[in-house]
Amino acid sequence: MINIIVAIDKNYLIGDRNKIPWDIPEDLKLFKEKTTDNFLLMGRKTFESIGKPLPNRVNIVISKSLDSEFKIEKNKLYKFEDLLNKIIVFSNIEDGLEFYKKINFENNYNKDIFIIGGGSIYNEFIQKKKFDKLCISHINGEYLGDTYFPKINFKNYKINFEKKFNNFIYREYI
Numbered sequence: 395m396i397n398i399i400v401a402i403d404k405n406y407l408i409g410d411r412n413k414i415p416w417d418i419p420e421d422l423k424l425f426k427e428k429t430t431d432n433f434l435l436m437g438r439k440t441f442e443s444i445g446k447p448l449p450n451r452v453n454i455v456i457s458k459s460l461d462s463e464f465k466i467e468k469n470k471l472y473k474f475e476d477l478l479n480k481i482i483v484f485s486n487i488e489d490g491l492e493f494y495k496k497i498n499f500e501n502n503y504n505k506d507i508f509i510i511g512g513g514s515i516y517n518e519f520i521q522k523k524k525f526d527k528l529c530i531s532h533i534n535g536e537y538l539g540d541t542y543f544p545k546i547n548f549k550n551y552k553i554n555f556e557k558k559f560n561n562f563i564y565r566e567y568i
């Protein structure tokens with residue numbers, strides 16, 4: 395399953411100068427809980443902003459300028475464990491998604507891929523409607539920044555799950 399996971403403020407803001415505009419540990423904890431033991435797909439700038447592979451997840455980075463230190467051998471059957479704590483770079487989104495699907499299928503896994511940003515990657519997935527679920531932390535308030543999530547109308551989706559926290563509401567939409 396392809397999940398988009400993001401934290402947005404009231405104006406759909408997601409980033410400021412390559413950082414998250416707020417500091418909400420509870421949301422980071424939730425992000426960790428949701429994504430651990432699954433695949434991640436992110437843009438190069440988001441990867442650079444995080445600065446390291448996120449542990450216990452397969453980290454797929456999309457970039458035309460970065461080289462992949464991890465070289466994929468075409469006919470090798472990779473296990474999830476082989477790929478942990480490594481950065482696997484693809485020059486386009488389709489190849490990154492194919493890699494996830496192949497490993498999931500060949501190993502008979504039931505793992506999800508989480509699209510973790512940033513703005514340009516979210517835009518592409520939303521525009522092409524390439525997702526099964528939206529996992530949104532709706533952050534209370536309005537912040538300053540430079541990067542936004544596409545202005546979709548959440549009313550067009552069904553709320554599948556909802557949980558209230560101090561500074562935000564987390565909802566899953568299908």
Ligand SMILES: NC(=O)c1ccc[n+]([C@@H]2O[C@H](COP(=O)([O-])OP(=O)(O)OC[C@H]3O[C@@H](n4cnc5c(N)ncnc54)[C@H](OP(=O)(O)O)[C@@H]3O)[C@@H](O)[C@H]2O)c1
Binds near residue numbers: 399413436487510511
């Ligand atoms: N609030 C949240 O939940 C959240 C989550 C994630 C990120 N963010 C924020 O979002 C901001 C970063 O977003 P961003 O839009 O500036 O950058 P980004 O999407 O993280 O990365 C952009 C880069 O990804 C690569 N890329 C994107 N689409 C591609 C494609 N179709 N084919 C090949 N490469 C592609 C390109 O890398 P190359 O230039 O190397 O080719 C591009 O320059 C930061 O402020 C970050 O903190 C917020």
